């Protein structure tokens with residue numbers, strides 16, 4: 358039986374950007390767009406060109422996506438204006454992209470109260486806008502705002518609106534549960550009714566999570582006949598969030614009746630990158646991962662002790678609804694030492710390190726990691742520090758250099774022009790091959806100054822460090838044991854564009870940063886095969 362195709366449309370960069378406390382930079386958007394493309398979604402919506410400087414800049418330099426279509430979001434043309442006289446509409450229309458999704462009103466109440474225009478004028482505006490997108494050579498999508506509420510209030514008018522869009526050439530009509538209050542069952546019924554009234558129309562679903570049912574609403578819409586699903590990574594979105602693609606995608610691919618009836622553009626191998634994509638977004642946002650998130654959460658496949666874990670050792674299906682590897686997650690058995698060891702071996706294999714379960718150095722490393730995690734280290738987002746720790750335990754890391762001391766001064770003063778400036782200066786004493794180096798440098802801040810001073814002269818190793826760049830720096834205050842401590846994550850990039858993260862923990866933020874910086878340099882030397 359040939360499977361019917363479902364399309365995944367991601368709105369992380371538009372709706373997700375509306376989340377309280379989320380503020381994507383252009384670089385963040387680039388990174389997320391590429392990750393979504395690699396995951397295999399069909400559409401990556403970049404945002405609303407012309408609506409804010411970030412989105413405008415992001416569209417000016419559109420990401421080089423492989424398979425995914427790059428979409429712009431905008432609004433149907435303003436009432437009372439011609440298309441050519443609507444600069445907001447023009448910004449969306451002219452943005453470099455493959456598809457344009459236009460939001461329009463479909464609820465009579467919204468047309469009367471919010472737009473205050475005759476209902477027929479709203480229909481006109483929908484038709485003309487979709488036609489304009491089509492004529493521009495972009496794929497038009499119509500985002501039917503408040504569709505379910507509108508349909509309940511006035512089904513004839515709601516249908517007229519989406520019919521106008523469909524007949525004007527929209528490739529998809531996306532039914533939105535904008536206020537997020539619809540029940541899955543109602544959505545199922547309404548989607549069925551729409552398909553009866555407008556046979557052949559291609560429907561999408563865009564649900565918000567205000568009753569914690571956005572995923573269920575989306576799946577019900579698919580069961581009823583919608584063939585495009587919109588959502589965000591990790592369910593990011595304003596208020597209670599959007600439909601969570603990290604839950605919807607695996608449910609569509611691994612659960613019945615969907616798995617047998619449908620296929621998505623995502624392969625089973627790509628599905629294995631889902632957890633990574635989810636964690637990457639958390640890292641960009643500097644947030645802890647949702648521990649109990651379905652499928653991708655760090656605890657989604659964590660088992661604690663007793664009967665439970667002994668049954669798990671016999672057959673994992675006893676307590677797991679799907680294999681964790683299918684979504685790129687990992688099983689965690691929290692108390693069994695043996696399982697901890699197999700976890701560790703799996704992590705070592707990931708880092709390209711062969712470990713032997715019987716090797717006493719592996720037991721020692723396991724204890725070390727447990728102790729360090731207790732102290733506040735985390736190796737989930739800091740693979741480079743993990744690799745270093747593991748290779749050190751196995752005796753594979755030479756003592757390239759030793760740091761004798763460092764000092765950082767931050768001075769705030771008036772410069773010659775009378776302007777207030779803050780200057781950071783760092784000095785670092787290091788020893789390489791028994792020879793002492795005394796490095797001094799300045800930087801934009803204390804960490805930057807330290808990083809520059811540390812690398813300024815490392816003798817025979819200096820040449821390895823010229824292409825090493827610090828690309829990101831994140832600080833989190835946490836409580837480990839009983840104390841408040843600081844965890845710093847540093848992301849570095851080498852000349853080949855390979856990024857890696859290191860971690861440092863201390864009561865002192867500068868100390869923690871320095872530890873992460875030293876790890877980054879060590880790892881660079883190690884990977885480049887520098888000879889001690």
Ligand SMILES: [Zn+2]
Nearest residue numbers: 372535563565
């Ligand atoms: Zn939305």
